[in-house]
Amino acid sequence: MKVFINKMIPEIGIKMLKEEGIQIIFSENENLSHEEWLKYCQNTDAILNVGGDFKYDKTFFDTCPNVKAIALYSVGFDHVDTKEASQRNIPIGNTPDVLSRATSDVAFLLMQSVARRTSYNFQKIKDGNWNTFDPLHALGQELYGKTLGIFGLGRIGFEMADKARKAFGMNIIYHNRSHNEQAERELGAIYVSFDELVKNSDVLSIHANFTPEHTNLFNHSVFEKMKPNSIFINTARGGFHHQNDLYNALVAGKIWGAGFDVTNPEPMSAEDPILQLSSVCILPHIGSATIEARNGMARLAAGNLIAFSKGEKMPHCANP
Numbered sequence: 001m002k003v004f005i006n007k008m009i010p011e012i013g014i015k016m017l018k019e020e021g022i023q024i025i026f027s028e029n030e031n032l033s034h035e036e037w038l039k040y041c042q043n044t045d046a047i048l049n050v051g052g053d054f055k056y057d058k059t060f061f062d063t064c065p066n067v068k069a070i071a072l073y074s075v076g077f078d079h080v081d082t083k084e085a086s087q088r089n090i091p092i093g094n095t096p097d098v099l100s101r102a103t104s105d106v107a108f109l110l111m112q113s114v115a116r117r118t119s120y121n122f123q124k125i126k127d128g129n130w131n132t133f134d135p136l137h138a139l140g141q142e143l144y145g146k147t148l149g150i151f152g153l154g155r156i157g158f159e160m161a162d163k164a165r166k167a168f169g170m171n172i173i174y175h176n177r178s179h180n181e182q183a184e185r186e187l188g189a190i191y192v193s194f195d196e197l198v199k200n201s202d203v204l205s206i207h208a209n210f211t212p213e214h215t216n217l218f219n220h221s222v223f224e225k226m227k228p229n230s231i232f233i234n235t236a237r238g239g240f241h242h243q244n245d246l247y248n249a250l251v252a253g254k255i256w257g258a259g260f261d262v263t264n265p266e267p268m269s270a271e272d273p274i275l276q277l278s279s280v281c282i283l284p285h286i287g288s289a290t291i292e293a294r295n296g297m298a299r300l301a302a303g304n305l306i307a308f309s310k311g312e313k314m315p316h317c318a319n320p
Ligand code: DGY
Pocket: 051, 052, 073, 074, 075, 076, 077, 099, 236, 287, 288
């Protein structure tokens, strides 16, 4: 079996594939144009896809009929039309669980960072404005006993809620497609409507899978309803939030601050005015960027392809 890999992944995954005699075709450069990428895909049996730049939809599957399996180097699969793939019996592998800790760590970090105004304070030092101790200046807020609202309480949301509960005794409310009984039992999480989530959260953190219906779900009308000292966190997908509405809400003081590891659009422009706000903390999609998580992702992606090459079901499949 021939596998095309568009960006280098940790060695452990490459080794696993080679040990199984799988032929690997590496991309000549890591920033392929759409045409270059298609050429590679037309001449391969399977793809190990890194990143969300390329869309796997009907047009793709029509153009690349030799592709029989795709292993994503991600847990998210919003760039794949999984229905279309299923109709063609093309399994789409993904990498759940191994990045839940790392991604929720970033959500937790952003929550604290925004609450304690780290961007503002760091900038103050860089600007040479660190003067004397000031009892009334740059005050943050404590998270103890506050309410954390989770939109999408799956594996990553659970890890975030668990940390918030243990560290700060935060109360957990959540909105999800269905009840998460483990979170209700172990964390005392309470299921609420979307509207209640928005109105009652001191920190609102997104951890759902992104689908097209979610596009700009967190927009002007949502930010209007949030508490004035609430914090908005997005480590899921940038498409969830309307970035300009978020900017306006922050400027108008509708919410306290925002922390996000995913942007809309992504990558975002260095000219985006939201970067000038001291109430935000923004990271360039590094949720899974730990040695442990990235090695785990490499193992799962390779494992998915190896299973497929043996005629077995992929152990982690987004379109079972
Ligand atoms: C994921 O795994 O979905 C992360 O966002 C990295 O793309």
